[in-house]
Each structure stands twice: as C-alpha cells, then as structure tokens.
Amino acid sequence: MFGRFRYQTTDFEGEVFDGTVYPAPAYQELDDEYSLSAVTVLPPVLPSKIICVGLNYADHAKELNMPLPKNPILFLKPPTALLPDGGQIVCPKESRQVEYEAELAVIIGKAGKNIPIEKAFTHVAGYSCFNDVTARDLQKEDGQWTRAKSFDTFAPLGPFIVTPEELEQKNLDPNNLSIQTRIWEVGNEKSKRTGQNSNTSEFIFKIPDLIAFISNIMTLQKGDVIATGTPPGVGRLIPGECVEVEIKGVGCLKNTVI
Numbered sequence: 001m002f003g004r005f006r007y008q009t010t011d012f013e014g015e016v017f018d019g020t021v022y023p024a025p026a027y028q029e030l031d032d033e034y035s036l037s038a039v040t041v042l043p044p045v046l047p048s049k050i051i052c053v054g055l056n057y058a059d060h061a062k063e064l065n066m067p068l069p070k071n072p073i074l075f076l077k078p079p080t081a082l083l084p085d086g087g088q089i090v091c092p093k094e095s096r097q098v099e100y101e102a103e104l105a106v107i108i109g110k111a112g113k114n115i116p117i118e119k120a121f122t123h124v125a126g127y128s129c130f131n132d133v134t135a136r137d138l139q140k141e142d143g144q145w146t147r148a149k150s151f152d153t154f155a156p157l158g159p160f161i162v163t164p165e166e167l168e169q170k171n172l173d174p175n176n177l178s179i180q181t182r183i184w185e186v187g188n189e190k191s192k193r194t195g196q197n198s199n200t201s202e203f204i205f206k207i208p209d210l211i212a213f214i215s216n217i218m219t220l221q222k223g224d225v226i227a228t229g230t231p232p233g234v235g236r237l238i239p240g241e242c243v244e245v246e247i248k249g250v251g252c253l254k255n256t257v258i
Contacts (some may be wrong), residue, residue: 001251002126003044003160007034011042016160043082044128044161045107045223050077051214052103052132052149056229057202063232072205072213075145077132077155077227085159089257091239092151095135098237098257101230102181102196102245104174105130106207107161108224115215120208123220126161127174129245129253130227131181133237156245156255157225172249176201179231179247186242186256198231200247 001016005023012030014023021039023030054073055061061068083089091098109125132149133156139148167174177200184192205213210226220226237243237257244254 001160001162001166003158004042004046005034006040006042007038041084041086041159043084043157044159045157045225047079047224048221049218050079050081050155050225050227051218052077052227053205053210053229054145056204056210057198057231058204059198059202060230060232061204068204072210074214074217075149077149080152081150081155083153083156083255085156085253085255087153087156087255089131089133089156089237089243089255090151090153091237091257092135095138095148097135097137099134099136099234100181100183100195100237100243100245101132101134101234102179102247103130103132103227103230104177104179104200104247104250105157106174106211106226106228108220108222108226111219111221112215113219115212115220117208117212120211121164123211123215124164124207125222126163127167127247127250128157128161128225129159129247129251130225131156131243131245131253131255132227132230134234156253158253159251162250167249170249174200175203175206177248177250179245181233181235181243181245183235183237183241183243186240194233195235196231196233198233200228202231203228
C-alpha cells in the first residue's frame, strides 16, 4: 500500500507496511520510517480530475427500476472536494439531504489517451475506497449534478492505495470485491447499521471498459481518480454520525459527519 502523509510541515509520499510509513526516496530530509500514528494521513493522490460513473451496478439499476445504460454515465468532481480518511464531511447549509455512496476508486498510474481495453490495466496504479457524497435534494432541484456533488469534503478517498499486485497476491479481482457502507452514531458502536452491501461483480461496465471509454473522451493523467459507481442502498448522512466504506482487500475509509 502507498499514500500521502504529512509530518510536521512536510507532505510526502510513502509506502505503508504493518503500521509503519516509509517515505519515498525523494524525501531525503525525512527519517527512514515513521509510525503511522506519528503522521497525518492525506488523500492518497492529488488528481487533475475525479471522474465519476453513474448507475454502474446492475443491482442498483434494478433497485431504481431503471434500464441499464448503453454507455457509461459520467460526471466530474473537483479535486477541492477531496477529504482524507478520518476527515470530517461537512453538511452544507444549502442542503437538507446529504447522502453517502460507496465506490471503488481506480487510481491511474500512467497517462493515456484512446487506451485500448486490452491495455487498460497497464495504466492502473491501484485501488482505493471512495465516498461520492451527494446533496440529493440539490441534485434533484438543479437537474444536473455539479453543485450537489462538488462541495468541499464531498470526495472522501483513502485511506491508502492498494496496488494490483497486492490484490493479485490475495487472489482478488477488482471486478469481484465485496463493498459495504456502515453508519453509526459517534460514540455509540451499538447503533452501527449496514447501508450498502454488494459486490463489484455487479458492475455494468467493468474497469477496462471504463478506462477505454473515458480515455477516448479525455486524456487520463497520472494520479487521476475514476470512481466506478455505487451499489444499491444509498442513504442519508446526519451530523453526529460516522460513515465507513469498506472494500474487501482494498481497505476501510472512515469519516465523521458535521
């Protein structure tokens, strides 16, 4: 696993192993290693763009009684919406209905344009957990999604990036991973409930299809994030709650709501 971190005033990239962070060789002013508890975890990448896919789970389409799309439905989130693991999701005063959407994030590791499906995985640096936080009432009011999806803190990502090799070592396929959302009152673990419970095998468009389709429209840059869509069971976030997105083999992204 790897990610981004802050030690005192220095932001750096590094690998994570067994609770220890090892800064990348470029950060020669830092120590060779740090305890994870001694650093601040940042969003694992600084993307030029966050490309999100709407209605990409067959079970979600069934839940909504909607036909399967013929092509991926795309929208963008700004990088300013990024929030790290442990950060606070801020419910804006403009909205009365902020909701969670658990998603598998694909992190681009090599830039590309018009990427063939058969070469798509060569452009993947790894995978992470993503929460496509949405002001649902504003989405319905506007008729398009930009405002509802773009508030600061509306793109929790992390905690780290798991490489394709790490998934392969666990005999895990990114197109076949369990994905869950759990919500509970801060300080009251007994109130924990499951909001979403599905599997990426429900993808309508698999990861190589998404990379090929998107790169035919826009150049994918190193560090860009593709959020691959959410399963059924999206629900409301209320200040005073904690929400976590867990994806098998990838990690568990946890944030509080204020």
